[in-house]
Amino acid sequence: MQDYDTSVQATHASWLINQGVFRTEFPAQGPDYERALAGHARLGYELHVTEVRWRPSRTGLAIEVDVSNRGVAPFYYDWPIELALWDRRTGQIFFREWTNWHLTTVLPGPHATVWHHEMTWAVGDRDAFQILMRVGNPMPGGRALGFANQEQDRDVLGWLSLADRVNRA
Numbered sequence: 001m002q003d004y005d006t007s008v009q010a011t012h013a014s015w016l017i018n019q020g021v022f023r024t025e026f027p028a029q030g031p032d033y034e035r036a037l038a039g040h041a042r043l044g045y046e047l048h049v050t051e052v053r054w055r056p057s058r059t060g061l062a063i064e065v066d067v068s069n070r071g072v073a074p075f076y077y078d079w080p081i082e083l084a085l086w087d088r089r090t091g092q093i094f095f096r097e098w099t100n101w102h103l104t105t106v107l108p109g110p111h112a113t114v115w116h117h118e119m120t121w122a123v124g125d126r127d128a129f130q131i132l133m134r135v136g137n138p139m140p141g142g143r144a145l146g147f148a149n150q151e152q153d154r155d156v157l158g159w160l161s162l163a164d165r166v167n168r169a
Contacts, residue, residue: 005042046071046148047103050112052162054131061085061119063131065101065162066112070148075103079145083119084132086156093132093156095121103135103145132159 051066063083069075081103085095101115132155135145146152151161 042072044071045069045073045075045108047075047106047145048148049133049160049162052131057118059118060121063117063119065115065117065133067106067115068110068112069106069108072108074107075145078102078104079138080136082134082136083117084134084156084159085119085121085129086132086159086161088130094129095119097121130155131162132156133162134159 046069048068048070049065050068053064055062081099081101083097083099084093086093097117097119099115099117101117106113133147135147137144144158147160149160153159155161
């Protein structure tokens with residue numbers, strides 16, 4: 001028998017099969033059930049945007065996003081990451097652009113990965129915009145990846161609102 005927590009930390013597991021939890025004889029409440037839920041919560045990745053910086057640039061809008069993974073597992077695939085600008089007054093996304101960022105670079109641990117991107121849209125005089133970010137699922141009909149920030153889906157479903165983390169550089 002191996003210690004569960006030690007095994008999770010050593011393997012960086014994102015998922016473990018435990019079909020016993022789904023058997024009808026397994027209690028749907030009580031200490032065993034609570035322990036199973038707690039064990040499940042220790043698996044996987046937990047991506048957080050910790051800071052965002054932006055400034056007007058020669059090509060449009062320079063953005064830096066700090067992302068950390070507070071889970072035990074990396075995200076194993078590079079799903080496409082998109083940035084958008086959302087008009088708070090109209091509630092409409094008025095600009096979208098794919099990045100070249102890689103989720104596989106955000107490893108578990110205390111250190112953040114810093115992503116840089118130059119959007120090709122000039123800020124100009126518009127001051128009521130908000131920067132949004134999402135990770136699209138490349139599988140048709142697949143669910144998008146959500147970040148573990150409170151701002152996930154707050155303003156636009158499927159998008160992380162970065163305004164609360166935006167510092168104009």
